[in-house]
Amino acid sequence: MKHSCMLSIGPASFRIGSPWRAPIDALRELYAAYPPVKSGIADYTVRLEPAGTGRRWFRPSIAIAGDHMLADAAPMALRHGLLAAEMGMNLQMALGWRRHLLIHASSAEKDGQALIMTGESGSGKSTLAAMLGECGWRFMGDEFALIDLVTGSIHSFPRLVSLKNAAIDVMRGIVKAPARFGPLMEATPKGDIAHLVPPADAILHMRDPAEPALLLFPRFGFASELRGVSKGEAFVRLTQASTNYVALGEAGFHALHHFVDTVPAMALDYANGEEALAAIDQLWEVRS
Amino acid sequence: MVDGQTLYYRDSADAVVEHDLDGLRLVFHRPSGITHIIASPLPEIWSLLDEQGCSAEALWRQLSDHYDLEGDSTGLVQHLDALATLGLARLQR
Amino acid sequence: MSAHLLVMLLRTPERAEALNAAQWNGVIATARAERLLATLAYRLKGQVAPDALGPILESARFDAEYEKRLALWEADRAMAALAPLDVPVLLLKGAAYVAASLKAGEGRMIGDLDILVSYERIGEVEAALLAAGWEWVKPDPYDDAYYRQWMHELPPLIHRERDRMIDVHHTILPLTARPMPDAQALLADAVRLPNGLCLLSPEDRVCHAVAHMLADGDLDGGLRNLWDISCLISEIDNISALESRARHHGLHMHLARACRLVDHLYGKGKMRLTWADRLFVRRLLARNNWGSDSRKFLGLGFYVRSHLLRMPPLMLARHLWTKWRNGHRPI
Numbered sequence: 001m002k003h004s005c006m007l008s009i010g011p012a013s014f015r016i017g018s019p020w021r022a023p024i025d026a027l028r029e030l031y032a033a034y035p036p037v038k039s040g041i042a043d044y045t046v047r048l049e050p051a052g053t054g055r056r057w058f059r060p061s062i063a064i065a066g067d068h069m070l071a072d073a074a075p076m077a078l079r080h081g082l083l084a085a086e087m088g089m090n091l092q093m094a095l096g097w098r099r100h101l102l103i104h105a106s107s108a109e110k111d112g113q114a115l116i117m118t119g120e121s122g123s124g125k126s127t128l129a130a131m132l133g134e135c136g137w138r139f140m141g142d143e144f145a146l147i148d149l150v151t152g153s154i155h156s157f158p159r160l161v162s163l164k165n166a167a168i169d170v171m172r173g174i175v176k177a178p179a180r181f182g183p184l185m186e187a188t189p190k191g192d193i194a195h196l197v198p199p200a201d202a203i204l205h206m207r208d209p210a211e212p213a214l215l216l217f218p219r220f221g222f223a224s225e226l227r228g229v230s231k232g233e234a235f236v237r238l239t240q241a242s243t244n245y246v247a248l249g250e251a252g253f254h255a256l257h258h259f260v261d262t263v264p265a266m267a268l269d270y271a272n273g274e275e276a277l278a279a280i281d282q283l284w285e286v287r288s
Numbered sequence: 289m290v291d292g293q294t295l296y297y298r299d300s301a302d303a304v305v306e307h308d309l310d311g312l313r314l315v316f317h318r319p320s321g322i323t324h325i326i327a328s329p330l331p332e333i334w335s336l337l338d339e340q341g342c343s344a345e346a347l348w349r350q351l352s353d354h355y356d357l358e359g360d361s362t363g364l365v366q367h368l369d370a371l372a373t374l375g376l377a378r379l380q381r
Numbered sequence: 382m383s384a385h386l387l388v389m390l391l392r393t394p395e396r397a398e399a400l401n402a403a404q405w406n407g408v409i410a411t412a413r414a415e416r417l418l419a420t421l422a423y424r425l426k427g428q429v430a431p432d433a434l435g436p437i438l439e440s441a442r443f444d445a446e447y448e449k450r451l452a453l454w455e456a457d458r459a460m461a462a463l464a465p466l467d468v469p470v471l472l473l474k475g476a477a478y479v480a481a482s483l484k485a486g487e488g489r490m491i492g493d494l495d496i497l498v499s500y501e502r503i504g505e506v507e508a509a510l511l512a513a514g515w516e517w518v519k520p521d522p523y524d525d526a527y528y529r530q531w532m533h534e535l536p537p538l539i540h541r542e543r544d545r546m547i548d549v550h551h552t553i554l555p556l557t558a559r560p561m562p563d564a565q566a567l568l569a570d571a572v573r574l575p576n577g578l579c580l581l582s583p584e585d586r587v588c589h590a591v592a593h594m595l596a597d598g599d600l601d602g603g604l605r606n607l608w609d610i611s612c613l614i615s616e617i618d619n620i621s622a623l624e625s626r627a628r629h630h631g632l633h634m635h636l637a638r639a640c641r642l643v644d645h646l647y648g649k650g651k652m653r654l655t656w657a658d659r660l661f662v663r664r665l666l667a668r669n670n671w672g673s674d675s676r677k678f679l680g681l682g683f684y685v686r687s688h689l690l691r692m693p694p695l696m697l698a699r700h701l702w703t704k705w706r707n708g709h710r711p712i
Contacts, residue, residue, distance in 0.1 A: 001671050017671050039433035045410045069415045098440040179425030232310035253316040257307045320454040
């Protein structure tokens with residue numbers, strides 16, 4: 001691995017290796033404000049590998065590899081190298097992390113308490129968290145919310161925000177500093193993608209946990225509606241949204257039960273970001 | 289024990305951890321690591337099982353003492369078999 | 382280099398103190414690739430090592446505990462399914478090691494459930510498992526016919542709800558392979574645990590591990606297999622009993638090789654290695670600092686060799702040709 005870098009994101013650390021320089025340069029630039037990995041020892045290894053013989057130079061194509069790998073993953077174009085690296089890191093967390101209960105959710109903190117938003121791809125959870133991060137909240141993560149197995153606190157995993165398609169323009173309208181955006185990657189398997197560096201305070205306070213106060217199931221592109229979600233429904237939906245609930249066994253069972261028992265849950269349908277933010281503000285005012 | 293009768297029993301109490309949530313029973317089964325979500329009448333039936341073993345008839349009688357039941361023990365056998373399939377109960381023919 | 386360091390640490394964990402961060406990164410990646418991280422974690426308990434290693438090793442041990450629980454539950458379910466047949470459930474490999482609390486089971490990552498049953502009863506066993514919720518993995522009729530005629534096991538089965546596989550063996554090497562172990566003797570001399578599960582006798586366990594590694598596989602996971610063999614042999618009282626048992630199964634040459642490799646990697650390094658042994662060692666240690674297999678060409682050679690051991694060359698050609706036509710490509 002000719003080129004490499006090490007990254008520290010929340011409680012996790014990674015080393016990423018690549019025979020091509022460009023993805024590593026992009027990572028170094030976008031993660032410049034993040035703390036170094038002091039011990040020099042990474043929790044996980046991610047490797048970008050040439051997909052097939054000769055693919056290092058001829059029509060270069062990347063296979064994502066590392067400690068944890070997916071057998072049938074389709075190779076990616078070199079110009080999407082940054083995305084491949086991010087996907088590689090996500091994969092290590094999703095398949096390997098055991099130190100917290102991992103929920104596929106975005107989160108943001110205000111007054112020491114956390115809002116957790118979980119839903120399918122396209123629910124808008126990433127964009128909402130990014131927007132909250134720009135208007136008085138501390139962004140904690142767009143992909144994974146980490147629940148402490150003992151205390152139930154939420155821990156931050158503030159990787160680069162992955163913005164898709166229309167969300168890219170939305171955030172360009174809000175975040176004026178162009179240096180906070182990574183390159184536009186067109187026609188990836190998930191559409192157009194651009195990464196957004198989280199705000200400075202999100203990076204500065206990435207090791208600060210927060211107490212969960214509200215769980216939201218957002219749904220983008222529907223007429224505005226808010227309804228309560230029962231504990232039973234929340235429990236089942238969260239087991240489906242968790243990548244490591246099963247692997248955590250009894251500890252996961254207790255942590256999830258405690259979470260669902262103590263954190264109120266609502267389902268929010270919304271037609272646009274402003275609507276959702278207004279609804280969130282109202283809910284936050286009246287939270288217990 | 290009557291000849292030809294199936295006995296149903298369960299592992300010791302510390303094989304599981306239980307929580308109630310919204311009228312559902314969450315059961316974490318330690319030996320398998322599987323979380324089960326069971327709804328009435330399974331929790332009621334299951335709580336009557338013990339480590340010694342009991343026939344469906346005997347369980348039916350116990351249930352009748354506590355609840356208003358119709359019919360006979362045939363439906364109960366289906367529920368017991370469901371519990372056995374989940375691994376929460378065992379049977380001995 | 383990292384594979385050498387990994388092996389060194391397994392052999393002499395007290396040397397952990399001397400490693401720097403870059404070396405640890407290499408060792409961890411290699412250990413993960415070789416499925417030896419949890420084993421390493423157990424070996425390193427109490428040794429001086431950087432703080433950052435703590436959570437990594439703890440997670441590895443946690444995963445091994447979880448795998449152990451899952452393996453024992455699968456064994457429990459197999460027993461429940463086969464109880465009406467009065468067929469003993471004889472566990473092989475990882476599940477056996479954890480069921481009997483053997484040293485080889487410490488930190489073992491397990492995977493599928495492997496059991497051994499007698500050839501005469503395999504039809505009934507198959508039927509009972511299918512009735513209890515297992516189903517076939519591969520519906521390819523060529524594979525199926527090949528399995529039934531030549532292999533030492535049924536085509537793979539997976540449980541419909543639990544999504545876990547079970548491999549039902551009737552002997553420990555394919556019927557086309559040159560050593561012909563005595564399957565009946567394996568069953569006859571099995572050891573029974575208090576909970577009703579069975580496993581091979583201590584000598585047969587070693588023979589199986591040796592057969593599995595050298596005569597059957599392509600050395601994928603070889604470092605872990607050799608570690609298993611090393612642990613199993615350490616719990617044998619009478620080495621000459623082991624040697625004569627291996628001779629009985631036609632595995633004495635393979636056992637001898639395994640012993641030389643174990644001595645070289647995990648022991649005192651006193652035995653002389655043959656030229657072929659050294660080739661094996663190169664293959665086994667072929668991982669770079671990033672955890673990838675650094676000997677692609679050598680890897681292919683071993684794949685072909687392992688198939689050769691399983692099948693006479695003419696059959697091999699026909700088998701590979703059919704596989705090729707169906708779109709499978711080795712490595």
